[in-house]
Amino acid sequence: MMKRSSKRHYFLLLFAAILVILPLLLLFLWSVSAKWMYPAVFPQVFAGSVYQQMLNEPNFWPAVLNSLLIAFAVTIVTIIIALPAARYFAFQKRLSHRLVEIMIYLPLILPAIAIITSSQVLFLQLRLTGTFLGIILIHTYLCLPYAMQILLESYRNLGEGYSLTAQTLGADSWSIFWQITWPLLRPGITTSAMLVFIVSGSQYLPTFFIGGGKIVTLPLLLLPYANNGRFGLASSYSLVFLGCTMAGVFILKLMIGGIQRGTKH
Amino acid sequence: MGLSINDLQLFYGKNKILQDLTFTVEDGEIVALFGPSGVGKTSLLKMIAGIQPVDKGTIRFTNGFSQASTVLVFQDFWLFPHMTVVENIAFVLKARKFSKAIITEKTNKILEVFDLNGLEKHFPDQLSGGQKQRVALARAVVLEPKLLLLDEPFANLDSQLKNSMREYLRRLQKEYSFSVILVTHDRDEAFQLADRMIILLDGRIQQIGAPQEIYFYPANQKVAETIGESNFIPGMIHDNIFKIGDIEMIVENPNQLQGEVLLFIPYGADAEISETGLPAQVLSNEWSPNGQRTQVKIGETNCTFTNLSQKIIDEEQIFLKFNEKLQVMPR
Numbered sequence: 001m002m003k004r005s006s007k008r009h010y011f012l013l014l015f016a017a018i019l020v021i022l023p024l025l026l027l028f029l030w031s032v033s034a035k036w037m038y039p040a041v042f043p044q045v046f047a048g049s050v051y052q053q054m055l056n057e058p059n060f061w062p063a064v065l066n067s068l069l070i071a072f073a074v075t076i077v078t079i080i081i082a083l084p085a086a087r088y089f090a091f092q093k094r095l096s097h098r099l100v101e102i103m104i105y106l107p108l109i110l111p112a113i114a115i116i117t118s119s120q121v122l123f124l125q126l127r128l129t130g131t132f133l134g135i136i137l138i139h140t141y142l143c144l145p146y147a148m149q150i151l152l153e154s155y156r157n158l159g160e161g162y163s164l165t166a167q168t169l170g171a172d173s174w175s176i177f178w179q180i181t182w183p184l185l186r187p188g189i190t191t192s193a194m195l196v197f198i199v200s201g202s203q204y205l206p207t208f209f210i211g212g213g214k215i216v217t218l219p220l221l222l223l224p225y226a227n228n229g230r231f232g233l234a235s236s237y238s239l240v241f242l243g244c245t246m247a248g249v250f251i252l253k254l255m256i257g258g259i260q261r262g263t264k265h
Numbered sequence: 266m267g268l269s270i271n272d273l274q275l276f277y278g279k280n281k282i283l284q285d286l287t288f289t290v291e292d293g294e295i296v297a298l299f300g301p302s303g304v305g306k307t308s309l310l311k312m313i314a315g316i317q318p319v320d321k322g323t324i325r326f327t328n329g330f331s332q333a334s335t336v337l338v339f340q341d342f343w344l345f346p347h348m349t350v351v352e353n354i355a356f357v358l359k360a361r362k363f364s365k366a367i368i369t370e371k372t373n374k375i376l377e378v379f380d381l382n383g384l385e386k387h388f389p390d391q392l393s394g395g396q397k398q399r400v401a402l403a404r405a406v407v408l409e410p411k412l413l414l415l416d417e418p419f420a421n422l423d424s425q426l427k428n429s430m431r432e433y434l435r436r437l438q439k440e441y442s443f444s445v446i447l448v449t450h451d452r453d454e455a456f457q458l459a460d461r462m463i464i465l466l467d468g469r470i471q472q473i474g475a476p477q478e479i480y481f482y483p484a485n486q487k488v489a490e491t492i493g494e495s496n497f498i499p500g501m502i503h504d505n506i507f508k509i510g511d512i513e514m515i516v517e518n519p520n521q522l523q524g525e526v527l528l529f530i531p532y533g534a535d536a537e538i539s540e541t542g543l544p545a546q547v548l549s550n551e552w553s554p555n556g557q558r559t560q561v562k563i564g565e566t567n568c569t570f571t572n573l574s575q576k577i578i579d580e581e582q583i584f585l586k587f588n589e590k591l592q593v594m595p596r
Binding site: 161162164165166167168169170171172175179180183184 | 311314315316333335336337339341343345346347356357359360361404405408
């Protein structure tokens with residue numbers, strides 16, 4: 001019995017690994033193939049020429065830096081907004097959970113194109129188009145639901161007991177936040193920060209509209225190649241994109257810190 | 266006087282949970298708030314501690330008492346799981362900006378007092394229930410509060426531990442001389458610890474008094490039933506003469522009742538078996554470590570007594586003479 005379940009476990013793991021690795025392998029093969037025609041199963045000619053081409057692209061390094069910069073800024077702004085907001089919504093007793101949920105998801109429920117075009121009009125008036133601030137604002141708007149949802153759950157799991165206890169012991173709200181709430185909420189904060197970073201990094205439309213082409217990010221370079229069937233270049237950009245995201249997520253994890261002793265979730 | 270609560274009310278939404286709460290807590294006194302779960306006792310403590318807004322009424326601190334010197338210890342302890350025992354205790358001292366030397370001195374002393382030496386570096390999940398309880402109390406007492414609010418402090422402990430923790434609290438309270446408001450639904454706990462008990466039922470205070478007073482002279486039938494050790498014997502009253510069958514006895518009649526009433530006799534009533542008195546038929550007699558438990562029939566009513574001074578040997582008929590005056594209640 002034991003043996004069978006561990007065998008099944010092993011197969012499930014293998015299956016999951018294949019699901020993850022196969023597309024990555026395909027991306028890698030596309031990016032290093034010079035010639036890959038039907039009916040060949042594997043590329044016929046290997047070469048590093050697309051990487052050469054990618055690195056020669058004048059917008060490549062600015063795009064990498066912009067992507068990282070914007071994603072980090074969006075992550076920080078989003079967490080700063082979401083932390084107190086999630087705390088309020090988690091412990092308020094006036095609105096039902098369902099209504100709060102709908103409010104949080106509203107930015108994602110409304111059609112993106114409507115939001116983006118209308119905010120473009122607004123941002124034009126505010127002279128925010130073509131600026132980092134504009135892009136960070138629109139990304140933050142679209143990332144907030146993800147951060148809110150995770151932090152809301154984290155706060156609900158944590159409950160009010162610890163902070164009320166600290167309060168009745170006479171601690172001020174500053175020490176309560178930094179010494180009690182932050183360390184206990186850390187796993188939730190890390191998760192939401194990583195998700196926000198990934199979501200921000202992969203935005204195309206809002207960056208395109210609000211950035212107005214002046215600010216280039218990796219998805220902006222990647223998408224045209226994928227649309228035009230230049231799969232080699234698209235794949236190499238995708239791999240760089242993946243690397244950047246993983247690096248960013250890793251840095252965030254180091255910055256915020258992971259699970260601490262005694263933290264239950 | 267230390268704390269005085271005047272006409273306090275508590276609402277859950279539109280429902281009035283507590284009303285007309287008026288009581289005081291004196292310096293160095295242990296007051297037990299006794300009542301069933303869900304009557305708003307915890308909310309009352311939160312209001313006194315200042316972490317829940319007061320809907321209506323006043324909470325006044327006098328004689329050196331203040332909200333800042335009032336500490337609430339919750340039933341679930343809420344030890345900070347990411348901090349060691351020492352860090353848990355020192356957290357508040359740090360938050361209150363004590364110097365390092367004083368923090369070390371105070372924590373060392375409190376670890377000693379609470380018998381926590383050797384556990385300094387332990388995390389809460391490595392502690393037993395009793396140890397957690399001690400850390401939670403230590404964390405509160407290290408602040409040298411004037412008033413300690415304890416919410417069902419021993420509810421999560423097994424009965425043996427409960428007893429030793431109660432004694433412990435008594436000793437501690439003598440040593441540090443703080444007042445305590447103890448919320449409990451455990452009768453024995455209230456009787457053992459409290460100087461005064463406040464009986465909360467149906468959203469209001471039914472009676473305030475010393476444990477013995479509450480036990481022997483409950484204000485009404487509800488209080489008697491909540492305490493849970495009552496014999497009620499129906500009979501007739503005229504002034505202060507209670508009549509059951511042909512027997513007459515002099516009783517307390519605080520409400521000047523007339524006609525059909527119930528005679529209240531608590532299980533623990535101090536009674537002697539004598540030649541004359543209230544006739545009772547012995548039904549059974551069981552031994553327990555706390556004394557014998559005797560079932561008798563008085564008139565048509567089955568009664569229980571736990572404090573009969575003589576040994577009962579399956580006598581058929583006895584006569585009970587009570588050393589304290591008994592009390593009648595409306596039927």
